[in-house]
């Protein structure tokens with residue numbers, strides 16, 4: 357494997373402050389959206405977004421992820437039907453009282469029209485082990501690694517001028533079947549990506565303060 361020289365830009369104090377503040381303010385503008393317009397987004401841009409996600413760090417650089425981009429209307433419909441079936445069971449039976457109460461402010465129901473309306477769906481799979489032919493090998497810190505890659509992806513989506521929703525229809529096994537994924541992969545996150553509908557509203561929420569979320573010692 358060997359080593360190569362690190363590409364590193366040393367920033368001056370002003371640049372550090374400006375860049376960190378810029379990204380912070382930009383990140384604050386990102387919101388989860390549940391109502392999409394049908395406007396299409398280019399595949400070339402989607403590919404860049406996935407490439408950004410796959411630049412993420414991962415345990416022993418195993419890159420234990422796979423991304424499926426879905427543009428096909430037929431597949432989106434199939435996914436919507438399967439997701440709504442699980443979500444209906446979730447809202448009617450599986451969700452605890454506390455969980456439902458926590459979801460109240462978001463006005464979410466079992467209905468998921470955004471799964472058909474959004475320009476594309478990105479389904480993120482985690483590889484619980486590697487499988488090359490019949491040869492199995494280990495992956496490390498799989499959920500942590502895939503979670504970090506999803507963070508890169510969500511910020512990249514926002515940066516490119518689109519909106520998305522990290523969606524977790526529960527359980528998500530149907531995605532492995534519909535998308536015919538190999539047996540070492542588990543669905544991790546379903547992300548509709550696109551443009552917001554004109555009349556989109558988002559819940560008024562607040563983020564915890566710096567003091568509540570960080571300790572300096």
Ligand SMILES: Cc1cc2nc3c(=O)[nH]c(=O)nc-3n(C[C@H](O)[C@H](O)[C@H](O)COP(=O)(O)O)c2cc1C
Nearest residue numbers: 386387388389390462464521522523524525558561
């Ligand atoms: C792992 C994860 C799973 C989520 N699953 C759902 C979901 O299934 N349905 C949904 O409407 N929102 C889902 N969300 C979105 C959250 O409700 C949303 O991120 C949160 O309310 C904060 O809002 P914001 O993203 O606009 O900051 C999920 C978010 C995360 C990070």
